[in-house]
Amino acid sequence: MNALNRDLKKLTTWLEELKGQCVKEDPYCLTFHLMPKVGWLNDPNGLCHYNGEYHVFFQYAPFDAKGGAKFWGHYTSIDMINWQDEGTALYADQPFDCHGVYSGSALIEDGKMYLYYTGNVKEMGDYDYIIKGRQHNTVLAVSEDGRTFKHKQLLMTNADYPENMTAHIRDPKVWKENDTYYMVQGARDKEDVGQILVFASSDKVNWKVINTLRSSEKFGYMWECPDLFELDGDTVLMLSPQGIEAEGIKYQNIYQSGYYFLKGDFKTSNYTLGQFEELDRGFDFYAPQTFIDEKGRRILIGWMGLPDIDDLYSNPTVAYGWQHALTLPRELQIKDGKLIQKPVIEIEALRQNEQEWAVKDTLKVEAPKTFEIDLKVDLLKDDFELIIKKGMYLTYKKAEGLFTLAFDGCGYGRDKRSVKIDVLRNLRLFVDTSSVEVFLNDGEEVFSSRFYPEADERSIELRGHSLEGKLTLWEMKAMTIENKGDK
Known part of the structure; x- marks a missing residue:
């Protein structure tokens, strides 16, 4: 543990002790949803079922209820009802993630937990922060117990992504098929077209871009938080596109979250994307991520919030020092050509x-x-x-x-x-x-x-x-x- 990590840990712990009681006194403090102890919460990250425990990591900015430097907070549970706050799992303490431990995912293999995430760096200077001035690095942290992460490894920088991309490449989701590991990351190219980059690896460390997934017509300038998985015989590409104009009652939020059914082979150009469908029609839903638990269920958790909404609507909880929460865990199924979401049955134990x-x-x-x-x-x-x-x-x-x-x-x-x-x-x-x-x-x-x-x-x-x-x-x-x- 380096000196910066120790200082951030002490400061975070002190702040949680100082302001945590104020959060608890808020009459709007949630009772059966996960929320931050103090400060700001956004994207769920690293969702997994590991050694009989559910692990929910999340974007955590403890110093400011309106955002700021992002770490990874961490909750665990054996039943998704009784939780333990494991404290902050990952801090922004390296040159390649100094301005934020951004979103990512978990891979479980050989008794270890592999966390892949985006290390955010915002350079000082006169930059547009789209083409230049921002580093989005792909980073790996490994744990043998699901709680301690002693080493971070820089895997890719912007120089490793295709030349036609902007600096906005982020949110790695990783899985294994047969003997190959695959990763998808959200991307924005220099023509301001949102898309997904597909990577492959034989060893979890060395990655190569093998394909790009995009719609036949431009659909937003950035695709965030991608997820690609098989469910009930279909291939689902889940993502959060930015830059979509409202169409009647559709696409009413500032940013959307939804999915495509993908036909063909995601590893080659021999694929097609179906119709984009919104996952949630409410005001507060973004950046969903899924995982498979040890019962074989595909479970989704989303951020019950949205970025960049200050001029649209607000949350009075900021006055008590906290903002945002996670949705209930939802089991996914496909029925009649549509993705179905149901609260996991464990929630019924709260009745x-x-x-x-x-x-x-x-x-x-x-x-x-x-x-x-x-x-x-x-x-x-x-x-x-x-x-x-x-x-x-x-x-x-x-x-x-x-x-x-x-x-x-x-x-x-x-x-x-x-x-x-x-x-x-x-x-x-x-x-x-x-x-x-x-x-x-x-x-x-x-x-x-x-x-x-x-x-x-x-x-x-x-x-x-x-x-x-x-x-x-x-x-x-x-x-x-x-x-x-x-x-």
């Missing part, structure tokens, strides 16, 4: 105090502070509206086949997001102190968002016309998080 009502047109009840709702629709001949805590509105216009999530002032600038859905069969939503995740038709469509209702507001009101069904409500217990702190 308590079940209540159930037969619904006929209207219903008005009081809810706990945090809860899950499952609404099964047996008959719907007209529209309906579900109002949560007098500030969140979930509406379905049957004639238009349009579902909408909307907020009043409790959205802090968030207004409404919509999606077309022909038939609404069920609605499942998870309401934490300051977040909501909505799953329509067993995860066919999803909305994730932050919102900030009045602390003592508990009302739930359902208004329908020719509506029949069943509404089940559970109070949600808090996850447990043991704060081990830095070692």
